[in-house]
Amino acid sequence: MSGKAPHSGRLARGAIAGTAAVKLGMAALARKAQVLTQSDDAGTQARAAHEAKLGRILFGALNQLKGTALKASQLLSLELGLLPEGMRRELARAHYQVTPLNRALVIKLLRQEFGAGPEDLFAGFEPQAFAAASLGQVHGATLHSGEAVAVKLQYPGMAASIGSDMALLRGLLQGLALGSASLPKPEVLARMMADIELKLAEELDYRQEAEQLRWFGRHLASMPDLVVPRPVAERSSQRVLTMTRLPGLHLNEWLASGPCQAERDRYGQLLFDLLLHCVFVLGRLQADPHPGNSLFMSKGRLGLLDFGCTQTLSPAFCAGLSAAWNALLRQPCDHQALQQAYLALGLISPELGADRFRDELLPALNPFLAWQVQPFTQAVFDFGQHPPPPRTHADRQRTALTHLQSMAPEMPYFDRSYLGLLQTLRALGARVRTTNRWIHA
Known part of the structure; x- marks a missing residue:
């Protein structure tokens, strides 16, 4: 694995967002000029292509920022009816295109959280992640008891970047509003972004997720065909979540x-x-x-x-x-x-x-x-x-x-x-x- 950590410097992240904002503005100007010369049918096709282009610009910036910014794009892509279809389709790529962390960063995180590396914490640890997402990645491991587990590791710098990432994303969405008449009212968009920011903060605390695993495990016990992983408390922290690995x-x-x-x-x-x-x-x-x-x-x-x-x-x-x-x-x-x-x-x-x-x-x-x-x-x-x-x-x-x-x-x-x-x-x-x-x- 050769993946790098997400861009963590405020200047670097601001530069990425700034470049995207310029591109969005240029796309908006080009679109306004185009509208003056098009028929209704051609205008409909051009509007769809324009909205997809705006989505590609936004996704390109978020994919470089990764972390909370990329997770926010996943959530935005699911807001059916609030964002134009072409824009949502491009943002939905965030579900599938994520670069994993390299081995050195994995070891560093485990030592920061537990004071020991994977060779001491587990009887076996797979250095290659079997699943990667916007906020972290998941490795297979084996406890000293012999039980197979999944170890979810959070990318570094995620919690610290929430506020700045959401501010950057709000700025980018304002740029989108200049180029699309199909975005929701500013107050609806603001409410949606505030809600996403709150949920991101919750999702970055893996202790909260461990508690949800326990809660759903208890309350779905009446449906025996449903299986919820069991968290392993002694190998879990705010940024690491170890749980039983389900075969399937x-x-x-x-x-x-x-x-x-x-x-x-x-x-x-x-x-x-x-x-x-x-x-x-x-x-x-x-x-x-x-x-x-x-x-x-x-x-x-x-x-x-x-x-x-x-x-x-x-x-x-x-x-x-x-x-x-x-x-x-x-x-x-x-x-x-x-x-x-x-x-x-x-x-x-x-x-x-x-x-x-x-x-x-x-x-x-x-x-x-x-x-x-x-x-x-x-x-x-x-x-x-x-x-x-x-x-x-x-x-x-x-x-x-x-x-x-x-x-x-x-x-x-x-x-x-x-x-x-x-x-x-x-x-x-x-x-x-x-x-x-x-x-x-």
Whole structure:
């Protein structure tokens, strides 16, 4: 491994962001000149290409900064409906393109945390990481007891860079706003960025993740086919998390093994039931929906990985969510009940009248809302036939962003989890019983 630590100097990180800001500004000027000479169809294609270009510029800077800046780009890429599609697609590359740390930095971190190197802490330690992410990487190891474990190591300088990284990212997003009319209101974007900053601080404390592993391990014990890793306290700290290593295959590997339809359906049902149980029974989500966070294990069991990002859901939020989706599922749609639910969820202002809600906001949202609740329109739903989320027309997106003033703090985390679930179930081609006591017509 020849990877380097993320750029840690404030001047170096500022220079990277500054270069990106200049590129964003130049792209915005070029786009304004282009708009004057284009037809509607050509303008639509050019707008999509322009938004993808802005996303590439932003991702290029964040990939150099790595760390908290790169993690923030992952979270932004999941904000379906808030960022233009081309921009989100480019930012989503942060899930897959990360440079790992070299061996010297690994040894240094372990000595800083425990006063000993890997040869003393473990009976065996794999110098090559088997998984890498924006905030850290994971190595295989063996305890002196013979138990196989996974050791998650945080990249150096992460906690110290949160504030400066988020300030740089806010500046870059302001540059994006100059070049795109499809970004949310400044106050919505500010709320979203503040929430991401808070979650990053939590995710960088591996002691918090160890506690979440223990909590979910206890509260999911009633679902024996779900397996949560057990943290190893004596080999864990704020920047190192050691946990039992689960054997199994990630989604693409498991699909490549040729599972039958019954196996696909069984795992799909398990994942679907898990989300509803977490939302409406536990009131707490594992809120990082990346497909790599599930392991398909032997005997039909499912391993759950990465509890760094979790979110508590208030009873009021769960009630509002249920009311909104139930209103959408009624035929015809219960506009009054839906508007009241949106008010309760903080999505719209009380000043928005019923006529404008029905005639302006809902037509802008309807394609996505119909797609979102479609699985609940049938007792058994074939997710293999569920299309990807519909593309949002720029005019509809602008209309929606005009009326959507904010959101309940839990909403982004539920959205990420639900959309991640739909993505996984579609890949599985699973047929799932979706009838339940919380969401129905």
